[in-house]
Amino acid sequence: MLALSRWKILLVLASALFGLIFTLPNLLPDNVLETVPAWLPHDRLSLGLDLRGGSYLLMEVDTDALNQERLTNLTEDVRTKLRVAQINFANLGLQGEVVSVQVPDAGQFQQAVKLLSSQIGGQLTTGGRDVNVAQKPGQVIEISYVPEAAREAAKDAVARSIEIIRRRIDALGATNPSITGQGASRIVIEAPGESDPERLKAVIGKTAKLTFQLVDTTLSPDDLKAGRIPPDDEVLPSDDQHQPYYVVKRRVMVDGGMLTEASAGHDPETGEPDINFAFNGVGAQRFGEATSENVGKPFAIVIDRRVLSAPNIQGPIMGGSGLIHGSFTEESAHDLALVLKTGALPAPLKVEEQHTVGAELGADAVKAGQISILIGAALILTFIVLSYGLFGGFAAVALAVNGLMIVGFMSLFHATLTLPGVAGLLLTLAVAVDANVLIYERMRDEARAGRPAMAAADAGFSRALTTIIDANVTTVVAAVIMFWLGAGPVRGFALTLLIGVLSSVFTAVLITQVLIGWWFRATRAKKLPIV
Amino acid sequence: MWPLIKLIPTKTKVPFVSLSRLFATLSILAAIATIGGVFYPGLNLGIDFKGGTVVEFNTGAKPADLARVRDVVNGLNLGDVQVQRFGADNDAVVRFQTPKGADTSATAASATANRVKAAITGALGQVTFSRTDVVGPEVSGELMQKGIVALLTSIGLMLIYIWFRFELQFGLGAVVALFHDLTLSFGLILLLRLEFSLNLIAALLTIIGYSMNDTVVVFDRLRENRRKYKRMPLRDLIDLSVNETLSRTVITGLTALLALSGLAIFGGESLRPLSIVLLFGIVIGTYSSIYVASPIVLLWGVRRDDEPARPIGPQPANLVRRP
Numbered sequence: 001m002l003a004l005s006r007w008k009i010l011l012v013l014a015s016a017l018f019g020l021i022f023t024l025p026n027l028l029p030d031n032v033l034e035t036v037p038a039w040l041p042h043d044r045l046s047l048g049l050d051l052r053g054g055s056y057l058l059m060e061v062d063t064d065a066l067n068q069e070r071l072t073n074l075t076e077d078v079r080t081k082l083r084v085a086q087i088n089f090a091n092l093g094l095q096g097e098v099v100s101v102q103v104p105d106a107g108q109f110q111q112a113v114k115l116l117s118s119q120i121g122g123q124l125t126t127g128g129r130d131v132n133v134a135q136k137p138g139q140v141i142e143i144s145y146v147p148e149a150a151r152e153a154a155k156d157a158v159a160r161s162i163e164i165i166r167r168r169i170d171a172l173g174a175t176n177p178s179i180t181g182q183g184a185s186r187i188v189i190e191a192p193g194e195s196d197p198e199r200l201k202a203v204i205g206k207t208a209k210l211t212f213q214l215v216d217t218t219l220s221p222d223d224l225k226a227g228r229i230p231p232d233d234e235v236l237p238s239d240d241q242h243q244p245y246y247v248v249k250r251r252v253m254v255d256g257g258m259l260t261e262a263s264a265g266h267d268p269e270t271g272e273p274d275i276n277f278a279f280n281g282v283g284a285q286r287f288g289e290a291t292s293e294n295v296g297k298p299f300a301i302v303i304d305r306r307v308l309s310a311p312n313i314q315g316p317i318m319g320g321s322g323l324i325h326g327s328f329t330e331e332s333a334h335d336l337a338l339v340l341k342t343g344a345l346p347a348p349l350k351v352e353e354q355h356t357v358g359a360e361l362g363a364d365a366v367k368a369g370q371i372s373i374l375i376g377a378a379l380i381l382t383f384i385v386l387s388y389g390l391f392g393g394f395a396a397v398a399l400a401v402n403g404l405m406i407v408g409f410m411s412l413f414h415a416t417l418t419l420p421g422v423a424g425l426l427l428t429l430a431v432a433v434d435a436n437v438l439i440y441e442r443m444r445d446e447a448r449a450g451r452p453a454m455a456a457a458d459a460g461f462s463r464a465l466t467t468i469i470d471a472n473v474t475t476v477v478a479a480v481i482m483f484w485l486g487a488g489p490v491r492g493f494a495l496t497l498l499i500g501v502l503s504s505v506f507t508a509v510l511i512t513q514v515l516i517g518w519w520f521r522a523t524r525a526k527k528l529p530i531v
Numbered sequence: 532m533w534p535l536i537k538l539i540p541t542k543t544k545v546p547f548v549s550l551s552r553l554f555a556t557l558s559i560l561a562a563i564a565t566i567g568g569v570f571y572p573g574l575n576l577g578i579d580f581k582g583g584t585v586v587e588f589n590t591g592a593k594p595a596d597l598a599r600v601r602d603v604v605n606g607l608n609l610g611d612v613q614v615q616r617f618g619a620d621n622d623a624v625v626r627f628q629t630p631k632g633a634d635t636s637a638t639a640a641s642a643t644a645n646r647v648k649a650a651i652t653g654a655l656g657q658v659t660f661s662r663t664d665v666v667g668p669e670v671s672g673e674l675m676q677k678g679i680v681a682l683l684t685s686i687g688l689m690l691i692y693i694w695f696r697f698e699l700q701f702g703l704g705a706v707v708a709l710f711h712d713l714t715l716s717f718g719l720i721l722l723l724r725l726e727f728s729l730n731l732i733a734a735l736l737t738i739i740g741y742s743m744n745d746t747v748v749v750f751d752r753l754r755e756n757r758r759k760y761k762r763m764p765l766r767d768l769i770d771l772s773v774n775e776t777l778s779r780t781v782i783t784g785l786t787a788l789l790a791l792s793g794l795a796i797f798g799g800e801s802l803r804p805l806s807i808v809l810l811f812g813i814v815i816g817t818y819s820s821i822y823v824a825s826p827i828v829l830l831w832g833v834r835r836d837d838e839p840a841r842p843i844g845p846q847p848a849n850l851v852r853r854p
Contacts, residue, residue, distance in 0.1 A: 050801075058670060197663060198645050354665035360589075361661035368799040375793030380786055386536045387782060419802055420730055423794055423809065427737065430787035434779075437786070438748065441779040448541070467751045470696060471744040477688045478740030482733055485681040490733045497737070530535065 004517040012514045015507070019404025022411050043411045048418035048492050049355065051369070053362035054192035055200060058353035061161055061185045063154050066347035067097070070145070070153060074120070074131070075099050078143060081119055087112050091140075099143045100136070109139050116143060124148055154185050157346040162187055165204050167342040172203055186352070197356040199335070207304045207348045208339035210256030212290070213248040215298040215310050236300070238307035239327055246307045248300045253290040258283025262340035264333040267325070273333035275324040277340065284320025292316035301326075303336070304348075369422040376426045377403070384433055388440050390529045391516065395436040398511035402432050405503045406496070415499070418492030428500025431475060435508035438464040438471075440530055453528045454520055461513055468505060475501050538785070539778040547773045548766050551826040558711060558823060565718035574721065577728035578664060580678070582671035583628035586647055587617060587662035590655055594620040603650040609643070618800035622661075625651070629668065662801075678732040682713075685736055689743050697750055700831045705746045708824035712742040712815050719811045725804040734805050738812030741787070745780065745820040752776050753825070765832065769825045784817040 025033055025044050033042060049056055075094055078101055082089050087108045092101040103109045113135055120143060121131030130149035134142045158181050165187065169177045177191040191200060216233050224247060229235060232250050261278040279287055290299075291313050300310040301324050308326040328336070357365075381399065385392040406428065410417065417425075443460030451459060479501065482494035519525070578585055588595070601614045604625055612627040625647060648660060666674075686709060693702040716738055720727060753772040760768065788810060795806040 060667075060669070198648075350667065351665060352667035352670045354663065356660075356663040358659060358661040360659060361587075365799055365801075368797055368802075371797045372794040375797065376790040379789035379792065383786060383789055387538075389535050419799070420733060420805060422798070423791070423802065423805055426790040426794055427787065427809070430783070430790040433786045434744075434783040437779050437782045441776075441782075444541075444778075445775065467748055470751060471747045473692060474689060474743035474747065475737075475740040477692065478685050478736045481681050481685045481688070482736050485677050485729075485732070485736075490729050493730075493733050 004514060004521075008510065009514055012511050015405060015511075016401045019401055019408040022408030023404045026407060026411060041411070043414065045407060045411050046414055046416050047362075047366070048416045048421070049190060049192060049362075050357050050419045051362050051365050051417065052192055053357050053359035054190065055197040056353070056355040057189040057191075057197075057201060057204065057351065058182070059161075059187045059189065059205065059349040060352045061154060061157050061187070061346075062348040062350055063150070063157075063185050066153060066157055067150060069347070071097060071099065074143065074145070077120060078116065081115060082112060085111070085115055087115070097144055100140055101143075102138065102140050104139060106139065109135075109141075113141055116141060121145070121149075125152060151184070158185060158187060160346050161349065164342050164345055165189065168203050168339060169200070171338050171342065172200065187349070193359070197354065199331075201351060201354065203335050203339060205349045205351065206336075206339045207345045208256065208336075208342075209304055209344040210259065210340055211252045211302045212254045212287070213250075213252055213300050213302055214290075214294060215300050216247045216249055217297065219247050236302060236305055236307050238310075240307070240309065243310075246300050246310055248302070248307070253299065254279065254283055254287045256340060256344055258286070259340060261321075262337045264328075264330070264337045265323075267323075272325070273328040273330050274326070275328070275333055275337050275340070276321065277324065278321040280320075284318075287320060287322075288316060288318040292318075303340075365419050369419060372422060373426065377429060380429055380433055384436070388436075388530050390519070391436075391440055391512070394512045394515040394519075395433065395440075395508070397515060398436065398507045399429060399432055401511055402500075402504055402507040403429070405507060406500050409499050409503065410496070413499075415495050416492050417496065420490060421492035421496040424493040424496035425500060428497060428504055431472065431501055432504030432508045434471070435464075435468045435505055436512055438468055439509070439512065443528055444531055447528050447531045453526055456528060457516060457520070461509070465509065468509065472501050472505055537778075539781050543774045543777055544770075545774060545777070546770060547821055548770050548826065548829060551822055551829075554818075554822040555826060558715075558819075561718055562711065562714045565714050565721060568718065568721040572721070572724075574717075574727045575724050577726040578626070578628075578666045578671065579728045580671050580675045581628065582666050582668040583626060584644060584647070584666075585662070585664045586625045586644065586651070586660060588623060588625075588651060589659045589661050590621045590623070591657070591659065592621070595623040595658075596655060597623060599654045600625065600651055603654040604647060607646055607650060609647070622800070674729060678729065681732060682735060682739075685739050686710075686713075689739060693743070693747075696747075697754070700828050701750050701754070703831055704824040704827035705743060705750065707827045708746050708819040709739060709742055711819050711823045712738055712812065715815050716808055716812050720804075720808060723807070725808070728804070730802070730805040731808055734808040734812065737809060738816060741813060742816035742819060745783075745816050746824045748779065749773060749776050749820045749825060750828075753828070765829055769829055773821050773825060780817055780820070784813055787813045 022041050022043075024040075025036075025042050028036070036042065071094055075092065078099055079092055082092075082101070082103075087103060088105055089112070090102045090104060093099070101112075103112045113133060117129075117133045120133065121129050124130050124146070126148065128146075130146055130152070132144050132146055134144075136142055162179055162181060166177075166179050169179070169189070169191065177189060179187065179189050182188050189200075189204065216230070219229070219233070223229070224235075229247065233247050234250050235245050235247050237245050258279045259277055260280045260283075261276070263276050265274055265276050266272065267274050278284075295313050295315055298310045298312050300307045302308070308324060311325065377399075381396045384395050384399075388395065406425065409415075439460050442464040443456050446456035446459040446463070447453065449456075476498060479494045479498040483491055483498065485491075485494075595616070597614050597616065600623065601612070604612050604614065604627075609627045612625060614625050615623065617624045627647075629643075644663060644665065652658060686706075689709060690702065690706055693705045697705070713735060716735060719725075720731060725731065749772060752775055753769060756763075756768055756772050756775075760771075763771070791806055791810055791813070794802065795810060798806055
């Protein structure tokens with residue numbers, strides 16, 4: 001094995017060169033890196049959020065709420081379609097996930113089935129309708145979504161949510177956020193750098209469903225106390241301290257989907273922050289109609305099922321623009337205008353996981369990581385040289401190249417270095433040394449068994465190799481599983497360990513081999529320096 | 532050239548096997564204590580696995596007044612709130628679990644964290660919030676499941692690998708050693724009341740890898756010596772193999788300990804549990820390859836008659852010694 005073939009030497013030189021070139025961008029300061037020719041790599045190791053500070057958010061699209069809303073819409077759709085076709089119906093309602101309706105007239109029953117089968121619901125992307133219309137005994141029609149429909153709706157909701165979140169974050173001015181879908185109904189947001197995570201979360205997580213609903217002023221306080229609320233009314237909580245809730249009509253006069261503009265401003269008289277808004281053509285027309293029909297009555301401005309304020313309609317508002325007053329601060333007015341403008345999320349979002357690391361803690365962690373690596377590496381190098389002398393020095397050279405290769409590979413793959421990843425890196429160095437220890441101990445054994453130096457060294461390499469591979473397969477298996485398990489930092493640990501073990505075995509076996517081969521050629525030694 | 536340090540004399544003859552009864556007893560006692568400890572007091576699950584919120588803050592020049600913080604945060608009715616020092620005097624963490632059935636919508640969760648932060652700022656004045664972690668009940672459940680699956684899968688894969696590379700008896704020894712190391716590492720986690728987190732699962736997986744690595748090296752030598760010294764009793768064969776690999780075992784173990792020592796001391800508070808468990812795992816992994824894996828092989832016995840008797844006389848080299 002110590003016979004140095006040309007390819008072995010080439011491979012060693014190539015790997016050292018590779019490590020050096022790809023590690024270099026990490027060591028150069030920014031202004032020097034800019035002067036490096038473009039054909040050389042410029043990619044640096046990316047640091048995990050735990051090292052540079054930033055926020056990680058895992059949000060889940062509330063599919064239950066999404067489903068409920070789709071079913072409610074379906075029910076309303078059935079009502080409208082039957083009314084328009086002048087079909088008499090009774091007992092329209094939602095039972096679990098099924099909309100059921102009774103058509104008492106036998107003649108109209110088939111007409112209703114035909115109408116609903118062709119006009120309710122929409123198309124699946126795979127073809128076919130997304131609803132199932134079934135006839136039940138007693139002139140009852142049951143309409144339900146097919147299972148694929150829920151999946152498609154969730155997928156669509158995630159895609160739309162990502163789009164809306166991106167627009168909201170961009171408007172907030174966060175730097176380089178990464179927003180990706182995960183699984184069927186989740187969204188991962190990673191925003192590096194100094195940003196207020198609570199504000200980020202509040203802006204991202206606000207559904208921002210804006211509706212204008214009439215306040216029901218006919219209800220007496222006694223009825224309200226007794227819970228006698230008409231079926232077309234609902235009770236909504238309010239931000240107003242004098243009136244903690246309002247009874248409003250369920251029917252939405254106009255909703256935020258028709259907004260074209262929303263911006264924060266100030267009330268010219270009081271100077272308090274408020275929000276200007278403007279509707280598109282259809283919205284303006286509906287708003288105009290609704291306000292002219294209800295002059296003198298109060299209407300509620302509702303966001304995410306909370307009443308912001310309920311001003312009286314002074315007169316018809318025809319221009320399609322208006323003002324929202326509320327108890328705003330500068331920031332909350334700005335953020336609300338922002339989310340109104342970017343549109344409502346298709347469904348509420350739940351925070352499933354959040355990790356925020358302040359920039360200071362990140363900087364401390366980087367420092368801690370650097371010190372740990374320096375100390376670990378220094379101790380290992382000293383120990384290996386003390387234990388094996390010159391050959392230990394060879395192992396140390398291999399270890400250095402190994403370090404370059406690991407950093408080089410990680411920069412090349414844009415792998416993320418996390419704080420646990422630093423632990424992985426250190427363990428890797430130990431694994432690399434282990435390979436050399438196995439080889440050298442084997443050489444000692446062979447030399448003691450009476451083999452001449454060269455043959456003992458040779459046997460050391462070839463005999464130890466199977467053991468080295470046997471022993472490292474186990475670490476590789478563990479690392480692959482960790483990567484699969486991986487959430488953020490642990491994944492960083494696994495990746496570092498994996499790249500490290502592979503590169504360690506390579507460098508520890510091959511580089512020391514070439515160095516020892518050269519040494520034998522140069523000195524023609526008759527005795528191993530480690531015996 | 533300076534004289535090389537030799538931690539282990541060139542030829543050792545430690546009667547490992549005859550000491551194994553004593554150590555086996557110790558190991559079994561430790562394992563029983565651990566299993567008992569899992570039931571009482573039980574694992575100190577971190578928010579990764581049981582959900583909840585951790586807010587870490589730094590009070591700058593003055594030390595954090597934990598009693599004040601405890602008072603104001605308890606006033607928020609968040610249920611069981613823990614307030615603890617975290618490393619230095621001016622660092623502290625507040626932990627609480629999301630109350631059952633609480634509104635976990637983005638706005639509500641954000642409001643809770645904000646209330647806690649406002650309460651802390653109100654009590655202590657200007658502080659830096661260095662870290663906020665929130666894990667919802669759904670994700671923590673999944674992480675728990677994934678963690679268990681990961682541990683079981685890696686043990687399973689190790690089994691398959693060992694079964695593939697060695698005979699059954701060796702495999703059994705390696706697996707018992709593996710469970711031994713895992714159990715005792717859990718024991719340490721219980722003893723030190725370390726917060727059981729994803730990081731510790733990573734540490735345990737690494738320990739599985741290291742423990743196997745160490746055992747494999749000893750077994751490799753055992754297998755080789757078995758072919759070399761056909762007439763030697765298994766007991767002596769094990770002693771010989773462990774002694775022959777002792778120098779490597781000690782040097783490698785020490786290297787790994789040295790590599791991680793910097794991390795354990797300077798790596799910061801959040802990484803300390805990981806490095807402590809890893810350090811312990813290296814020690815215990817080394818111990819178990821000598822005192823658990825090999826004695827099990829002896830206990831079970833290696834069937835040596837399955838190797839066909841070869842005619843006496845010179846044999847091809849590759850049959851006498853195979854790596």
